[in-house]
Amino acid sequence: MKPGFKLAAMAFGVGMCVAVGGAVLVEAQAPADTIKARQDKMKEIGGANKKNGDAIKEGKIDAAEIEKNALAIHALSKQIVTWFPAGTAQPGPGAETKALPAIWEKQADFKKAADDLGVAVAALAASAKTGDAKAIEAAQGEVGKACGGCHRPFRAEKAS
Numbered sequence: 023m024k025p026g027f028k029l030a031a032m033a034f035g036v037g038m039c040v041a042v043g044g045a046v047l048v049e050a051q052a053p054a055d056t057i058k059a060r061q062d063k064m065k066e067i068g069g070a071n072k073k074n075g076d077a078i079k080e081g082k083i084d085a086a087e088i089e090k091n092a093l094a095i096h097a098l099s100k101q102i103v104t105w106f107p108a109g110t111a112q113p114g115p116g117a118e119t120k121a122l123p124a125i126w127e128k129q130a131d132f133k134k135a136a137d138d139l140g141v142a143v144a145a146l147a148a149s150a151k152t153g154d155a156k157a158i159e160a161a162q163g164e165v166g167k168a169c170g171g172c173h174r175p176f177r178a179e180k181a182s
C-alpha cells in the first residue's frame with residue numbers, strides 16, 4: 023500500500039492533496055481510497071484464510087501457524103464494519119466495488135455477519151490448540167461458511 027492511501031483513508035471525506043515520496047502529488051478521491059483500502063484488508067483476510075485452508079487440505083497442519091492466522095483474521099474481523107463508511111456503496115473514480123447497498127440498509131445483519139466470522143475464527147484458534155486434525159478441519163469449514171454468510175447477502179457477483 024502506498025503511504026498516501028492510509029493517510030487518505032483517514033482523511034475520508036476531506037478533499038486534499040497528499041505528497042507521496044515527496045515527489046508525486048496525488049489528488050485523494052476519498053471514496054475510491056476507502057474502497058481500495060478495504061479491499062486490501064479483505065485480501066489480507068483472504069490470504070490468511072487461504073494459508074490455513076491449503077495447509078489443512080494438504081494435511082500439513084502446523085497448529086501454531088493455524089492459530090496465528092486465525093487470530094490475525096479475528097483481529098481484522100473486528101474492524102470490518104468500520105471499512106464500510108456510509109457513502110462508499112458506489113464506486114469513486116478509480117475504484118470499483120462489489121459492496122451492495124444492503125450493507126447500509128441492514129447494518130445490524132452486516133455487523134452480525136462480521137461477528138459470526140469472529141466467533142468462527144476464535145473457534146478455529148481454539149481447535150488448533152487441541153491439535154486434533156478433524157476438529158481443525160471442521161472449524162475451518164465453519165470459517166468458510168462465515169465468509170459466505172456475509173458475501174452472499176452483501177457482496178455483488180460483479181463490481182459496479
Ligand code: HEC
Nearest residue numbers: 061064065067068071119120121135136139169172176177
Ligand atoms: C461482514 C462481511 C464480510 C465477511 C465476514 C467477509 N467478507 Fe470478504 N468481502 C466483503 C465485502 C462487502 C466485499 C466487497 C468489498 C468491495 O468490493 O468494496 C468483500 C471482498 C472480499 C475479497 C475481495 C477483495 C478484493 O480484492 O476486492 C476477498 C478475497 C474476501 N472478501 C475474502 C474474505 C474471506 C476469505 C472471508 C472469511 C474468512 C471474508 N472475506 C469474510 C464482506 C465480508
